[in-house]
Amino acid sequence: MQNRFLEHITSLLLVTACMLTVFFFTHNKLDKTEADALPYHYSKANFQFVDFNNSFQKALLSDMLNLYHPGREEDNIRVYNTLSGVAQMDDLEEMQKSHLKESLTGKKLIEIIGMGVKFLFVYLLVMILTYYGVQVIGTWRFIKQKQRPFLSHSSAKNKIKQAALAVLSFISSMFLFSPAYVIAYSIRTEFNTDVLFFVILLGVISNGLLITYANKFYNFLLTESKKGYVETAVAKGLNNNYALSSRDTGISYKSIFHPLGKFKGHVFEHIFKNARFQYLSTLKEQAVFLITGLIIIEMALNIHGHLSYEMLRQLLHKNYDIVIAIILCIFYTVKLTEIVTDILIQRETAKFANQLQPPTPATIRSVP
């Protein structure tokens, strides 16, 4: 486990160092190109009297530059080209370009950190909701699967019910597998999908995230239920009734929807706990997939003021220093999840191996 933490810290340091190097490289390059653009600090304002559509006046300007700065033909050509390019540029376009060019100032950094915090908040909320949803759907499917052998299929009413359920399941599967942008554009005429609530909702239900991981959890439950200790527990008389009821005999709705899944006195309690432990290892994978989904949502829906949209915008305007800061923000989020998951796995493993609290001398002495 120590190796894992060492690896996390090394990768954090290495990526930060790499990004900072790229940042300084791009920053210096930008400064250099700006400085290189006009070596004599000339601007359009200095040549307002020149008509750049007139070829004679343009040739005159070129000659004049060579006269004033002899022996610097290359610089003169660059200045001439730049000035004629600036002159040809529409004033409005020039204004737009200057507005779009940004660099990583202290104010911008604070703005990005604010967006990063918002992204982290949305991510954590979606993660918790997805984790809860995965457990509830997986448990529900498992209980329904356990009940299946006892249901009668013969009556016409049941067949209609089954067909209706199959259609409903197909529609909900199609919905849950839809990429976020398909869902968002389909309901955009009726709802405002640019609000935070929709980002969270789409993060949970779209891109196939919920259904994929609910299925994984269900498979863990199924694998656990086939293990020997379950059969032994049932043979010894532990409650094995999977009927949905509020009474003590079966499994209550309340326990299924309980965030921690309380199934006291039922064999499912042990199946659930063990499956949840196995599921912990997939949390990292889920986190990366979830972040991918959130980035898709924010970028595809052009939601202003969000981290991923800002990244796309800055990428478009080639403000690479800001892009690097945003990428670092996202990378830290992933790494944070990985570290927390590793700690959780370590704790749970210790709990399962009865190593969480080493026996104290007092307890050892009290053992006869």
Added chain:
Amino acid sequence: MNEFGINKELQSLQDEIKRGFDSPPPPEVQKKRPKIKTVKEKTAQSDFWQQDTSWLFSWIGTILFLTLWNAIFLNKPAFKQIATGFINTVIISLQVILFSLVLAWGVSLLLNHLSANKKQSLQFMVTFFLNLIRSIPQIVGILFGYIWITSLSGTNGSLGNFLSFTLIAIIISLFIFIELADLMLERIQHFKKLDFYDAMRVCGIKESRIINFHILWKNSRIHILNKLISIFGMAIFLQCSVSFIISVGLSMEIDLVSLPNTLGTLLAKIDSKQDILAIGYAITHPGYIPQLFFKHLQGITVSFLLVFTLLSIYKIAGGFAKRYKL
């Protein structure tokens, strides 16, 4: 025999007949009478028709039906665009499968070689870089790759279809091959612990042959194939998402003509967007639903193709795992 006696006799006769109905027929009668199977029983017992094959055929069938429907009701240029977009998406995803397989196979062999020769520092470095790639959200990596390709096509003129397909596939596979590499390494480690590995080594069989042929090909190809099906779905999803994002966000600055048309780029087009927006209108105005299948065919077809393909691949992978009890 009095009245009560007759009733008793009748009662016993009735009981006997009843017993005759309830009890199974004698074995000789059972042998003669073949058991009639229902269609459900037949399909359940058949090895071929299981979840994976059913979904595969329903996917192909739906695509064929959509082709026919669009050929009748959609205008020719739009129909051609959809067909090209879908084929391009599938070709790139198939290439992703190929590159992922090559990368994963190579990395797992390399790691295995390093661990066998006790080159721990090198092994740590390779694992470290793999974990680093794992920590980068796939979409971010692929997005940068796409931007690199567009800039490349900007400087070198239009890249050919084959080259741009291959570059896109390599970039996508760089970010998704790790899952497959993990699986292969896990299989190699598992089989190395078993006796057959040592027995083969004692027999003088080369380690490379044991790993490549006996472990990965003979004993793990089903697992690998199942993972490749998932990778195919993932590739479609990521490819469409990135091309959608680029088409929506970067289309003003970057010339996308050189990039291949995929379902994502088609979805980002204004016609398709309007068609998808019509779904929302149809939800609140159910009378408008039939119009969706005639007036808004382009967007509806593209989005349906994308979603149904993702669902089908998920079901095929699930069915495949169930069939081989993976």
